[in-house]
Amino acid sequence: MKQFLAFLLIGVMQSQAWGALTIEITEGAAGALPIAVVPFAFQGGGSGPGEDVAQVISDDLARSGRFKVLPREDMLARPSNGSDVVFRDWKVLGMENLLVGSVQPNGTGAYLIRFQLFDVFKGAQLAAFSIPTTERDLRITAHRIADIVFEKLTGQRGAFATRIAYVTAMGVAGAQQVALKIADADGYNAQTIVNSADPLMSPSWSPDGRKLAYVSFERGKPAIYVQEVFTGVRYKVAAYPGINGAPAWSPDGRRLALTLSKDGNPDIYVLDLNTKVLQRLTDHYAIDTEPAWSPDGRAIAFTSDRGGKPQIYEVQSTGGRVRRLTFEGTYNARASYSPDGKSLALVTRVGADYRIGLLNFNTGSLSILSRGHLDESPSFAPNGGVIIYATKSSGKGELAAVSVDGRVHQRLALQGGGDIREPVWSPYTDSNRRDK
Amino acid sequence: MKLKKVSMFPLLMLMLAIGGCSSMSGSSGKQDGGGAPVSDAGMAGAATAGAREGGSWNGNPLDDPNSLVSTRIIYFDYDSASVREDYRDVVIAHGAYLVANPTVVVTVEGHADERGSREYNIGLGERRADSVRRLMLSQGVAEHQITTVSFGEERPLVAGSDEAAWAQNRRVELLY
Structure with a gap:
């Protein structure tokens, strides 16, 4: 050759x-895990990031069919930090797990995302991370967070941050x-x-x-x-x-x-x-x-x-x-x-x-x-x-x-x-x- | 689709070209000679008037609607690459035409219906094109006159997911 x-x-x-894809679940598994993903608070001035990070995470988890995500309007509280979480608020809604987090400015066009994952019944923290990212990479960072949550709770590696x-x-x-x-x-x-x-x-x-x-x-x-x-x-x-x-x-x-x-x-x-x-x-x-x-x-x-x-x-x-x-x-x-x-x-x-x-x-x-x-x-x-x-x-x-x-x-x-x-x-x- | 080289052929060539086909022998000349009714002399779009003498088709046999070589699509059965009985005469007529016109080249395009996997259908389309090619070669057509290509299910002739559509998409197209 x-x-x-x-x-x-x-x-x-x-x-x-032209060419946007929309994904819908046509049939989910019985016994999907109930989880609440609280909107991540923006802790800075100005309009904040262009993506709703918690929404991207929620959509990933819901789309997998393995999770039942609590609608935001049903939330009794919206903590952004573990120290503010009252587990009773989530137990009463039947949630087994809870994800809270925040987005902070971290230089021009850059952010620091912190999040914590909790087991509601045990009242225990399962994971806590802080991840630096940029405006451009907000979605991929959100997919990575979803991957971490997915792996912690199912034992299987997530595949949300893929293409x-x-x-x-x-x-x-x-x-x-x-x-x-x-x-x-x-x-x-x-x-x-x-x-x-x-x-x-x-x-x-x-x-x-x-x-x-x-x-x-x-x-x-x-x-x-x-x-x-x-x-x-x-x-x-x-x-x-x-x-x-x-x-x-x-x-x-x-x-x-x-x-x-x-x-x-x-x-x-x-x-x-x-x-x-x-x-x-x-x-x-x-x-x-x-x-x-x-x-x-x-x-x-x-x-x-x-x-x-x-x-x-x-x-x-x-x-x-x-x-x-x-x-x-x-x-x-x-x-x-x-x-x-x-x-x-x-x-x-x-x-x-x-x-x-x-x-x-x-x-x-x-x-x-x-x-x-x-x-x-x-x-x-x-x-x-x-x-x-x-x-x-x-x-x-x-x-x-x-x-x-x-x-x-x-x-x-x-x-x-x-x-x-x-x-x-x-x-x-x-x-x-x-x-x- | 372009015609290469050939433009005019005497009757002799035409007869040679379709010589191998029983069903059509003689008929094309006769119908041509009969002349289309030209009473509505206005303009029917088809420029067939004149140009004919003594019942001969002076054009390229490929353009003669009464010639078997005007049929350029050969259909196949499901998951089959055998040239069907009802299309054998068509392929043979094309082969004879190519033998008679050694400067003419043809592209034999194989196609499949949409069912099953795409790359396997590429293989199936090639196999169909190849059985048409082999039949032509056995008539004495030179190898360099025939190029085969398979498009599998990628270029359906008709849309639709039923037997009627599939039957039309399982085909070989001859492109001169």
Whole structure:
């Protein structure tokens, strides 16, 4: 292969008006934890910060389906400091936990956020932090606080301070506008990173969350690009004759698994991004596509119809013998490993419907998590608790999410019309790390 | 969609091009010769008047509505890449046309319906394009005359999530 081409992408732009996502819970889990998140007091002059930090935290917790958040108008008191808390005020409302906090000016355009989390029944403080932030980072800081609360109370790491990438399409064939976008996990801050009149497909995050690989048909045929999310600089990494598809980043960030049909029909290859060496992993006359790396980087699952119908197979990422992973049903495709490597999310056909299934490697059982007719593109949240996927509702492409136990369902609608599809949840990144 | 090179062909070429197809033999010439009723001489938009002598179609057979090669979309069954019996003559007519016109090139675009996963559908679209390509190659069309590309489910012909829409989206398009 030739040298990678590097060039600046002109089409990097913000688009807030069109393409905002709204998220609603369509079904929550019974036994959601009651929590009160008191509005954070602003302790300074002037108008205060541009974001309601406590509201962002409340929305995150409520959206997870694991918490039942007390409406503000029901609060009997609004303490901003632990010393002002009267636990009886919250016990009487049935609250189990309470979050209070404040925002203080901390230099120009900067703030210090302090918060305390309490167990109401024990009257005990569970956590207390102070986090410096800026006007610009208020939302992400609020998401980090929600992550801390979530982890303290559920034992599971939160995934609120992460992002999703997805593809949108407006208009009919012939005059279509396709975009690759990224947004915060709560749908805010949607930004377009690629615009095209031709199809864009299969975004895949690099493990550091700083790059996306994707397929673009902008030259009338498919090519795979790697684009730096923050600079817009991109590189063409594969443009062979035939299919260039399904890029998937290795967990070490050094290789891309992809589908190429240059040798006659679609097979799985691994491209070393530094050396540009391309290794062929499968060699079969069937369709082999949709590679997915196991979290330890040792195995690659892929879709193949070598047995007549599409099923999921697995091969060592260094090559070798192929073994079949799915046996139930006539259609299983587009697998992705859970972050702990213990299960596989996939698209499975149930009757006439295509749904999101979860294959448990220990039990071998396949559970059906979604209920749509045309569900596809499952992607795990980096904490493994939720799977985001694409669905269709009233003929329109939408996103939905479901908890891995199948109990909490969410719908993510795109404002302003158009289809939204192929969601991929970002990994945790260095900027997600909590400062204690 | 642009036509490359070809503009005018004698009847002989046309007959050669559709020679392999039983259902159409002879019919195209006859209907052309019959002449469209020109009584409303005004302007019907279709500029077909004149230009014909002795029942021959002097235009490009690709533009002849009575020629099989005017059909540029080939439909497929669900999860299948076999060229259906009812479209075999169409593909064969295109193959014959390409053999007769070795300077003409065609792009064979494979498409799938929206069901199932997107990248698998890219594979399915390519397989459909490839079965059309292979049929043409077996007729003697040169490899360099055919380019295949699969758009999977990314470019549906019609919107909708029912069998009627899906049937129209499972297709191969021939672009000259």
